[in-house]
Amino acid sequence: MKFLFxxxxxxYRQGDIQxxxxxxxxxxxxIPFENSLSEEQxxxxxxxxxxxxxxxxxxxxxxxxxxxKDGVTMMREIQD
Numbered sequence: 001m002k003f004l005f006x007x008x009x010x011x012y013r014q015g016d017i018q019x020x021x022x023x024x025x026x027x028x029x030x031i032p033f034e035n036s037l038s039e040e041q042x043x044x045x046x047x048x049x050x051x052x053x054x055x056x057x058x059x060x061x062x063x064x065x066x067x068x069k070d071g072v073t074m075m076r077e078i079q080d
Contacts, residue, residue: 033045
């Protein structure tokens with residue numbers, strides 16, 4: 001039940017987050033680099049970017065969970 005509750009809250013909050021756009025610096029580096037790659041290299045590069053994105057998302061979920069637990073702990077301390 002705890003996981004379901006957390007998951008529901010996390011998914012709701014995650015939906016409220018606006019998608020970030022790539023920075024100008026990223027575009028300046030990435031687009032010319034990607035244009036210089038072969039089709040096979042582009043596939044590998046996209047897989048690499050997907051791994052980076054998945055890692056960042058996992059870190060955000062973990063940070064949210066820790067922050068949520070800290071918030072609950074603070075609320076408990078206030079009520080005591």
